[in-house]
Amino acid sequence: MASRLTATQRRWQRRRERIMEGVLFLCAASSVFVTIAIVVVLVWESAAFFAHVPIATFLTDTMWTPLFADPRYGILPLLCGTMLSTAVALCVAGPLGLTAAIYLSEFASAPVRESTKPVLELLSGVPTVVYGFFALLVVTPFLQTFVPNLPGFNILSAGIVIGIMIIPYVASLSEDAMRAVPNALRDGSLALGATRLETAFKVVLPSAISGVAAAFALGISRAVGETMVVAIAAGQQPNLTFDPREPAATITAYIVQVALGDLPHGGIGYQSIFAAGLTLLLMTLSFNVFAFWLRARFREAY
Amino acid sequence: MPGAIDVSSVLRSGAEVGPVSMRPKIVTRDVNVFYGEKRALNDVSIDIPERAVTAFIGPSGCGKSTFLRCINRMNDTIPTARITGRIEIDGENIYAKDVDVVPLRARIGMVFQKPNPFAKSAYENVAYGPRIHGLARTRAELDEIVESSLRKAGLWDEVKDRLQQPGTSLSGGQQQRLCIARAVAVSPEVILMDEPCSALDPIATARIEELIDELRQNYTIVIVTHSMQQAARVSQRTAFFHLGNLVEQGPTEEIFTTPSDPRTQNYITGRIG
Numbered sequence: 001m002a003s004r005l006t007a008t009q010r011r012w013q014r015r016r017e018r019i020m021e022g023v024l025f026l027c028a029a030s031s032v033f034v035t036i037a038i039v040v041v042l043v044w045e046s047a048a049f050f051a052h053v054p055i056a057t058f059l060t061d062t063m064w065t066p067l068f069a070d071p072r073y074g075i076l077p078l079l080c081g082t083m084l085s086t087a088v089a090l091c092v093a094g095p096l097g098l099t100a101a102i103y104l105s106e107f108a109s110a111p112v113r114e115s116t117k118p119v120l121e122l123l124s125g126v127p128t129v130v131y132g133f134f135a136l137l138v139v140t141p142f143l144q145t146f147v148p149n150l151p152g153f154n155i156l157s158a159g160i161v162i163g164i165m166i167i168p169y170v171a172s173l174s175e176d177a178m179r180a181v182p183n184a185l186r187d188g189s190l191a192l193g194a195t196r197l198e199t200a201f202k203v204v205l206p207s208a209i210s211g212v213a214a215a216f217a218l219g220i221s222r223a224v225g226e227t228m229v230v231a232i233a234a235g236q237q238p239n240l241t242f243d244p245r246e247p248a249a250t251i252t253a254y255i256v257q258v259a260l261g262d263l264p265h266g267g268i269g270y271q272s273i274f275a276a277g278l279t280l281l282l283m284t285l286s287f288n289v290f291a292f293w294l295r296a297r298f299r300e301a302y
Numbered sequence: 303m304p305g306a307i308d309v310s311s312v313l314r315s316g317a318e319v320g321p322v323s324m325r326p327k328i329v330t331r332d333v334n335v336f337y338g339e340k341r342a343l344n345d346v347s348i349d350i351p352e353r354a355v356t357a358f359i360g361p362s363g364c365g366k367s368t369f370l371r372c373i374n375r376m377n378d379t380i381p382t383a384r385i386t387g388r389i390e391i392d393g394e395n396i397y398a399k400d401v402d403v404v405p406l407r408a409r410i411g412m413v414f415q416k417p418n419p420f421a422k423s424a425y426e427n428v429a430y431g432p433r434i435h436g437l438a439r440t441r442a443e444l445d446e447i448v449e450s451s452l453r454k455a456g457l458w459d460e461v462k463d464r465l466q467q468p469g470t471s472l473s474g475g476q477q478q479r480l481c482i483a484r485a486v487a488v489s490p491e492v493i494l495m496d497e498p499c500s501a502l503d504p505i506a507t508a509r510i511e512e513l514i515d516e517l518r519q520n521y522t523i524v525i526v527t528h529s530m531q532q533a534a535r536v537s538q539r540t541a542f543f544h545l546g547n548l549v550e551q552g553p554t555e556e557i558f559t560t561p562s563d564p565r566t567q568n569y570i571t572g573r574i575g
């Protein structure tokens with residue numbers, strides 16, 4: 001039998017425990033602190049920006065020209081570019097990601113699924129700068145062969161490539177949601193004489209719909225925040241347009257452009273990137289929160 | 303006989319039950335099922351009469367569900383399952399090469415152990431089968447099928463005011479009747495039920511048993527059950543399975559009062575199981 005600890009030893013042990021606990025807490029808390037600090041800086045600098053530019057102007061002005069002699073600060077062109085590239089991306093990733101998810105979850109044999117999923121997830125490990133050059137040097141020339149007068153920089157090819165980039169997210173998360181649907185539902189449908197395709201689309205997909213929607217929301221959030229591809233392939237002029245064939249800048253593309261040093265530190269143009277960053281943060285945050293809420297609801301259902 | 307289950311009190315006399323037509327609806331000959339190397343059923347041959355309730359009883363793991371799932375070819379969905387022998391419905395071999403399982407399964411409804419309503423409204427649950435098989439041309443026709451199916455399942459009065467609410471929001475017993483309505487909606491000839499009451503309380507169980515008794519006027523029903531009282535109450539014929547063998551089959555009263563095989567005797571008196 002082990003000898004019992006003396007009172008002093010026990011006191012020391014307790015103190016050590018408490019110190020270790022504190023260290024662990026600090027490590028865990030630091031990431032939270034950093035996040036909070038980023039938000040605080042964003043809000044702080046944005047506040048300085050909004051002291052010069054009224055929020056109403058920021059939200060409604062149709063020009064974004066902080067580098068011009070007569071600067072205008074309307075976020076709409078950047079917002080438009082962001083939403084346009086995201087929409088194009090979604091048009092690509094939505095159908096393809098969902099089809100892949102349905103195939104993997106409902107039709108693929110176990111060995112096929114086990115080998116395909118890692119490959120799919122590998123796609124998300126490709127550096128985004130590679131995707132950017134792929135868009136500029138492969139996709140755009142290819143599109144130019146059948147889209148007349150397509151400029152070398154355009155939202156279309158950037159959006160398509162972002163779409164390809166987020167397919168793994170959409171597919172993998174949607175597949176998880178569909179595989180979580182109990183087999184009893186599939187059996188119920190098959191026993192009624194439904195085909196596997198009918199079962200997949202009319203029973204499994206509707207049952208997994210909040211999980212699939214969450215996958216889409218996370219994909220959108222990724223597309224909104226994507227920077228490299230648009231900065232490289234979409235051109236960097238803010239352009240209020242709804243035509244994906246035109247070049248345009250997104251919020252993220254503007255931020256890199258400015259952060260690379262075109263503007264003097266401390267000026268209002270410099271502060272504008274914080275306002276743009278805050279806008280971006282609010283957008284991605286709201287998609288993430290939405291996805292989180294959907295997934296929580298989905299988990300409740302089963 | 304300590305621990306024996308007395309089912310004689312719930313057995314009804316032949317006069318009450320009425321004569322069972324012996325026109326066989328389902329005929330099986332030498333059915334064997336293998337899961338990989340493992341043999342789950344040995345040479346099962348049985349005639350299942352039309353418009354009557356046939357109960358499958360037997361200890362857990364003896365192959366009742368396996369056999370039931372052969373009749374609507376649901377075992378096809380299990381990659382390791384392999385079946386040999388013949389199963390005929392109305393004289394037609396359902397395992398013949400040219401048989402399409404989709405219309406076959408529409409003819410043979412199935413109700414599962416756990417209620418499994420789809421994540422749709424009560425209405426859409428029942429309308430699902432008719433929709434995929436194109437049984438209704440207009441919305442009014444569909445409404446009619448849904449209503450009559452829910453009536454046959456004894457659920458109409460309880461859900462008619464909340465047809466648009468999710469099927470999963472009903473009580474367990476109501477969900478199971480919804481699943482019965484869903485099966486009935488495609489006008490099957492046979493309804494297979496795999497322990498349909500095992501997840502239900504006694505009142506919901508009694509309700510389903512009454513329903514089974516009504517349904518047998520129009521459908522051939524095969525029910526797997528672990529409750530010998532239930533088998534005695536609802537079935538006209540009983541088949542006893544043991545370790546993959548069909549040990550004994552016959553009119554329910556005979557199986558429960560004068561079983562010829564000692565294994566049946568032991569099971570119904572509670573000595574094996």
Ligand SMILES: Nc1ncnc2c1ncn2[C@@H]1O[C@H](COP(=O)(O)OP(=O)(O)OP(=O)(O)O)[C@@H](O)[C@H]1O
Nearest residue numbers: 337340342361362363364365366367368369380382
């Ligand atoms: N999908 C499967 N893969 C492999 N073996 C299986 C599978 N399904 C059933 N079996 C085996 O086949 C045998 C018969 O199983 P089955 O489910 O038909 O029994 P059961 O009589 O319905 O039992 P219970 O009363 O417990 O439902 C069992 O030994 C079981 O382990």
Ligand SMILES: [Mg+2]
Nearest residue numbers: 366367368496
């Ligand atoms: Mg079973």
